[in-house]
Amino acid sequence: MKLFVALLVCALAISSSFAFDPKLPSFYTVFINGKLCKNPNLTVADDFLFREINIPLDTNNNAGSIVTMVAIDQLPGLNTLGISLARIDYAPYGLNPRATEVIMCVQGELQVGFVLSNQLGNRLVTQILKSEDVFVFPFAMIHFQLNIGKTAAVAISSLSSQNPGVITIANAEFESKPPINSKVLTKAFQVDKKIIDYLQSQFWYNNHS
Template identity: 65%
Template structure:
């Protein structure tokens, strides 16, 4: 069995490598409000510029973190290039909660502080948790679609930058999606899924629906 395991995994990796943004058919394709004006010769440097990622985000919230995401709505020159980025600020004990990007792999670079990070492999791979404590200069990768998180375990503020392999990777914050869905998911579904009393589900739904 071991002889066939590696080729099988490699085959999966190769086939999934095509599940990303399509390759562009031109040098640039700046996202603009009026497609009829999409003339490459009319683009300017500001179409490819975003300023302000050096400004600390407001972490005075219940999670103690702030994600500043830069996608094509903020940087129109990213259109068709298959990438985007984010700046993440963490207060001490701040958390970027478990989430997933359905359309992009993410790599994280720690600039300041210490972060406990991790992602969970699929059911097929036993839901194994992959974790690491990162320090300034460390880089960690979260594979596309996996549930992942970052927690500031240091005594000071932490700062990280992230790059994503999609111009619009999407984000699904797990707790918000499950307990804050609109309209709410039927509690009978969640009590059976989480194997808890309905009072627990009612409480969690009330908490997350009140945040939205």
């Protein structure tokens, strides 16, 4: 009898563990990444729709590229889902040093690559992408995309965050506010102070819409 009771208790415990439905973050309930979800009674269909991904933007800038983000600011329904999307337009020989997870070349020809860590010898991993090719950038690796063709190129990137941050190396190093002490940068880059002064005096374009 004791054995039967013990087995019954175990069975009930197992049943309970399988039947339990944990409350996961939802679009309606969570304040995350600085974004407060809307009251479910106030949501509308447009909260879950973005229509402008097909519109190319002007690439006439210093980077020769422009990014159309589809993150939580543009698509509130992404809140707590941990995903976002971006379209990148490239002028011929345009460069986009952007934080990306997965990228698909839609039009044109791109050289893409990332640099492995110091421990792995700072090895460059690079490929040429043509239309419909897909490339993955591992998390936190310095990486780039360059249009190597003579015509415009387009790519779509998928990111593993609803509100992905972007750090462009040149902007961060040479256009910080207030500026990084030039002694720090001359030591870090092992160059003369005149070079650092010149780089800090440049305008570093932000190519994100």
